Amino acid sequence: MDALLFHRSAGQATSKNLTLRLTQQAPFDKTIQKTTTCCGWHGFCGLMAVKVTHQFLPVGGLMKLLPFRVLPLASVLLASFVGLASAAPISLTGQILGDPRTGNFHDLFIDVTITGDTTSNQVSWKVDINTPNHPNAKLDEFYFNMIGLGSDYSFSGFNPTGWDINSPASSQGGGNMNLEFLFEALDPSGPPNADDVTNTQDLTFTMTKASGNFLASDFLNAFSSCSSDTELPCGQMGAHLQALQQGQSGFLVGNYAVSSSGGTPGSGGAPSSGGQVPEPNSSSLVLLAMGLLGASFWARRGAAAKL
Known part of the structure; x- marks a missing residue:
């Protein structure tokens, strides 16, 4: 996010370029310029023109936003579903x-x-x-x-x-x-x-x-x-x-x-029912895994939007 700061002192306007670096990179960006008033500790006030870059991810970029603790659990659940469905x-x-x-x-x-x-x-x-x-x-x-x-x-x-x-x-x-x-x-x-x-x-x-x-x-x-x-x-x-x-x-x-x-x-x-062990519901595992992935995505996206 790039910001251009204007401040006025004794009738003279000067400017400083401020650069804020985002730690995440997105597959493609969209920049929106906003203007706000800023007053410093020295009492100077002025207008700040802020260019805010919003990051948008296609489906393929979803993996970049997954928290490291949620991804393994979701992967295990999906793998369990594949195993149940295959054999x-x-x-x-x-x-x-x-x-x-x-x-x-x-x-x-x-x-x-x-x-x-x-x-x-x-x-x-x-x-x-x-x-x-x-x-x-x-x-x-x-x-x-x-x-x-x-x-x-x-x-x-x-x-x-x-x-x-x-x-x-x-x-x-x-x-x-x-x-x-x-x-x-x-x-x-x-x-x-x-x-x-x-x-x-x-x-x-x-x-x-x-x-x-x-x-x-x-x-x-x-x-x-x-x-x-x-x-x-x-x-x-x-x-x-x-x-x-x-x-x-x-x-x-x-x-x-x-x-x-x-x-x-x-x-x-005679058929014996005592040995039959109920298997986990595979559809439930998929829903749980997808829920974790979705919650992780929206949580990270919300945090990025506040920057």
Whole structure:
């Protein structure tokens, strides 16, 4: 801001140029000249012509006015919003149980875990036999349903090597299905024979979606298959176990469930709501961040206008 000071002494006018330097630079300025009366300590009075430079910032200059303490907080909030909007974990589990039919063993358990996130078209599966009362139990076939068609998905990375997945399934040991399972995992007949899936050997594999990324609803909203044997419940998953005590076999049924944090999956595969943790409202974070940015801008602009 440049100021030109006039003062009168003994009928003579003299002038002094006064220069006031602004500490901030703006992308473009607008100068306005004002006139005011000024009296000094020596009693002289005169007119002061003041040129006031108002600074205006385009949108790109906003960052120059942000206080250093507000900017990091706003940045963290915006980054949190981006993270919430871009990815959400998929963590599903289910415990399929059997065999509820009269005369069959009722102490059969298989734990199923599915992990991934909504930014990927792949998820990982683990099928874990957890049946200690039948130490020789082995998995004959594992069945499951999904949203869509069998051709919408493909499978790879089997462990034990040699296992495979067919669609549609042809379930064994559970009576006739009025709506057959969409997929079955099994050791195909003929050589080479794959290793058995047992209490000590899990079945793991990778599932790939042909179009788009996975959502939890691809599993949770899958249809249920029901047996003609009315003692068996309907379920989104099933399994046939062999080599039980007394040479018996058994059929297990269950459903997908949201993974419980630090807890036990819902018995019988029933969906568990206890593990669901509410996520921060992303729109609220954005509004808070933008509010901080706006408040900072107007506070600094107001302070500059008083100079």
